[in-house]
Amino acid sequence: MENILEIKNLDISYSTHNGFLKSVDNLSITFEKGKVTGVIGESGCGKTTIINSIMKILPANAQIGKNSRIIFKGNDKNLLTIRKGELQDFRWRKASMVFQAAQNSLNPTLQISEQLMDSIWDHDSSISKKDCIRKTEKLLHMVRLNPERVMDSYPHQLSGGMRQRVIIAMALVLEPEFIILDEPTTALDVITQSFIFDILVDLQKQKNLSMILITHDLASAAKLAHNMVIMYGGELMEVAPSMKLFNNPLHPYTKGLLGAIPFIDGDIITKKSIDGTPPDLINKPIGCIFQDRCPKVFDRCKKEHPEIRDVPGSDGKRKVACHLEEIFNE
Amino acid sequence: MNKQSSLLKLENINMYFKLKNGDELQASHNVNLKIDNGEMVVVVGESGCGKSTVGKMSLGVLKPSCGTISLDGQDIWQKGFKWPAKLRTEVQVVHQDSFSSLNPVKTIFQTLSAPLLRHKLVKNKKEALVKINELLYSVDLTPVEYFIHKYPFQLSGGQRQRVSIIRATILKPKLIVADEPVSAVDASSRLSILDLMKGINKKHGIAFLYITHDLATARYFAPEGRIVVMYLGRVVETGKIKDCISGPAHPYLQALLTAIPHSDPQKAKEPIKIPLKSFDMPKATHPPSGCVFNPRCLYATDICTKEVPLLEKYRGRQIACHNKEDIPGFKK
Numbered sequence: 001m002e003n004i005l006e007i008k009n010l011d012i013s014y015s016t017h018n019g020f021l022k023s024v025d026n027l028s029i030t031f032e033k034g035k036v037t038g039v040i041g042e043s044g045c046g047k048t049t050i051i052n053s054i055m056k057i058l059p060a061n062a063q064i065g066k067n068s069r070i071i072f073k074g075n076d077k078n079l080l081t082i083r084k085g086e087l088q089d090f091r092w093r094k095a096s097m098v099f100q101a102a103q104n105s106l107n108p109t110l111q112i113s114e115q116l117m118d119s120i121w122d123h124d125s126s127i128s129k130k131d132c133i134r135k136t137e138k139l140l141h142m143v144r145l146n147p148e149r150v151m152d153s154y155p156h157q158l159s160g161g162m163r164q165r166v167i168i169a170m171a172l173v174l175e176p177e178f179i180i181l182d183e184p185t186t187a188l189d190v191i192t193q194s195f196i197f198d199i200l201v202d203l204q205k206q207k208n209l210s211m212i213l214i215t216h217d218l219a220s221a222a223k224l225a226h227n228m229v230i231m232y233g234g235e236l237m238e239v240a241p242s243m244k245l246f247n248n249p250l251h252p253y254t255k256g257l258l259g260a261i262p263f264i265d266g267d268i269i270t271k272k273s274i275d276g277t278p279p280d281l282i283n284k285p286i287g288c289i290f291q292d293r294c295p296k297v298f299d300r301c302k303k304e305h306p307e308i309r310d311v312p313g314s315d316g317k318r319k320v321a322c323h324l325e326e327i328f329n330e
Numbered sequence: 331m332n333k334q335s336s337l338l339k340l341e342n343i344n345m346y347f348k349l350k351n352g353d354e355l356q357a358s359h360n361v362n363l364k365i366d367n368g369e370m371v372v373v374v375g376e377s378g379c380g381k382s383t384v385g386k387m388s389l390g391v392l393k394p395s396c397g398t399i400s401l402d403g404q405d406i407w408q409k410g411f412k413w414p415a416k417l418r419t420e421v422q423v424v425h426q427d428s429f430s431s432l433n434p435v436k437t438i439f440q441t442l443s444a445p446l447l448r449h450k451l452v453k454n455k456k457e458a459l460v461k462i463n464e465l466l467y468s469v470d471l472t473p474v475e476y477f478i479h480k481y482p483f484q485l486s487g488g489q490r491q492r493v494s495i496i497r498a499t500i501l502k503p504k505l506i507v508a509d510e511p512v513s514a515v516d517a518s519s520r521l522s523i524l525d526l527m528k529g530i531n532k533k534h535g536i537a538f539l540y541i542t543h544d545l546a547t548a549r550y551f552a553p554e555g556r557i558v559v560m561y562l563g564r565v566v567e568t569g570k571i572k573d574c575i576s577g578p579a580h581p582y583l584q585a586l587l588t589a590i591p592h593s594d595p596q597k598a599k600e601p602i603k604i605p606l607k608s609f610d611m612p613k614a615t616h617p618p619s620g621c622v623f624n625p626r627c628l629y630a631t632d633i634c635t636k637e638v639p640l641l642e643k644y645r646g647r648q649i650a651c652h653n654k655e656d657i658p659g660f661k662k
Contacts (some may be wrong), residue, residue: 043487043515054599060609159610175333189376190543194589195609216517219591222598262550263593271550273522277486326518 004033004178004210005072011065012049019282023049025234036211038225040218044278046234047214051180055097095178096171104178106155111168113151119173139169143199162190182214197223230254233289238306239319250320250327252294337504337537345399351616359563359586368535372548378614380563384543385507386619390417426510428490433481437475439478445500456566465496469526499530509541526553549575557581557634559635562622569647578659580649581627584660588601629653
């Protein structure tokens with residue numbers, strides 16, 4: 001099992017008026033090569049902070065912990081501390097990103113062809129105009145857009161779903177092997193959502209891309225993701241292959257979350273919200289971060305912070321951060 | 331109340347918006363909607379289908395271009411109708427974004443005591459405090475002392491939405507229009523907000539008009555209720571939620587239901603074929619002639635491009651489709 005990206009002991013805090021907000025707390029994850037890892041969590045769980053630190057686009061008030069390391073493809077360089085030149089090489093050429101609310105991230109005054117060709121030329125000025133156009137057309141085909149319709153259009157002439165597909169094409173421009181998708185389908189209609197996920201599934205298989213899919217929507221993540229990482233309050237709760245996570249969630253938070261999502265089919269009577277509210281990340285509680293909302297809380301949860309541990313027999317693919325021994329004894 | 335009149339009735343509503351560039355946008359076309367006392371009605375559709383316009387017209391915020399809206403059998407746009415006082419006490423709203431719909435410089439107490447004092451439901455602030463204490467307790471915003479003097483920004487999205495719901499129920503209305511009330515709430519607390527509204531419906535018999543794009547929450551919210559599916563300003567299918575979701579008859583609803591992720595991850599991973607000819611939504615300013623769905627419909631025939639289909643009874647519901655007998659059954 002080769003890893004495309006490793007995050008080790010990532011600590012990110014934001015300095016705010018009320019003190020330091022611990023957005024990501026001592027978090028370590030590895031992302032498998034050629035696989036899609038879904039990072040799932042509710043708002044404020046730190047999922048966007050993680051990818052912002054991978055791409056080095058953290059806001060100015062963010063502080064990175066001393067021992068934090070992000071390593072790309074086993075290279076010993078720490079992405080958090082690389083120089084500007086190396087960063088330029090890493091960003092977009094090796095790793096690209098599809099942003100949240102991407103519909104608004106296109107330049108409204110540029111035609112689609114200009115936007116796409118700009119980014120090709122910016123990283124490779126030797127390519128001829130003819131080749132560049134051909135390449136752009138190929139990319140648009142890949143995301144199932146008709147180049148004739150799209151190339152000379154301005155963003156406002158396209159629908160939300162079409163703009164989103166242009167953005168996906170843009171992420172593929174330099175043929176990176178690693179793509180980060182930050183909520184790629186929020187604010188789109190269900191039919192368009194399903195279509196875009198279809199395209200992403202195809203692209204991933206064709207090019208054997210490694211992807212991180214950041215989302216709060218477990219149901220649609222299941223379509224694309226091979227592995228899932230469940231986050232809560234800036235910490236990892238559970239790591240598991242998607243199917244296993246759905247069929248047999250282990251952490252009480254994962255159980256609660258799956259139990260709180262109504263589906264279009266199946267039973268609705270047993271569905272129930274998780275009681276309580278998300279934790280205060282400025283004054284984090286001692287012990288488990290989920291203790292206030294956990295139905296299975298006991299003494300130890302309030303005193304001791306649960307470390308993330310391998311579930312026996314899972315080959316290191318399944319990890320849970322919980323004091324409940326029953327999870328590990330099965 | 332007049333005999334056999336519904337609580338709220340929208341009859342042959344058309345609503346046009348004049349755009350800056352001279353185009354006319356038809357947000358509602360011949361919409362008929364009836365809500366009885368204590369009923370749960372869900373309006374679903376994708377963005378731009380006119381579902382929020384229906385909500386705003388039900389609230390009396392928008393005046394329809396033509397057609398009548400009546401409350402308890404009285405035309406609300408007729409001269410002499412005591413408006414808005416009656417409408418305000420009988421029809422209330424819960425907005426999507428609780429942050430922008432609560433006054434940021436007023437505490438929860440100030441926000442909630444205003445309608446109580448204005449409509450003389452309490453004599454003074456002291457009584458208001460007692461009443462609001464009870465109300466906060468009833469929606470689980472406890473300890474009450476902790477919440478009552480907070481400002482909206484100090485609460486989480488779910489908590490703010492609870493305050494909005496209290497504000498909507500405080501005047502004991504007959505109908506609450508809830509426009510996407512949970513789309514901005516975290517997934518883990520969404521159901522508790524829906525449960526709260528369901529409870530209010532049961533306890534006080536307040537009717538709900540729930541506007542959403544999310545069919546799964548619609549099904550959870552009103553399993554016994556009625557659904558109105560809209561597409562480009564038209565009602566395409568309406569009936570009992572149970573029937574329409576398990577066996578959609580209109581090709582549009584079938585496509586919509588196919589696109590929704592399945593609860594079984596194994597099935598969700600399988601590639602799905604959405605029964606549509608095209609994924610592009612036509613422009614609302616230039617809707618297709620005949621049936622507005624015809625350019626995307628797999629089963630469209632000549633008549634669909636020429637004649638507008640009317641809502642007709644079909645298998646225990648109403649659908650607007652010329653070829654309803656020829657549409658294959660729904661399988662997922």
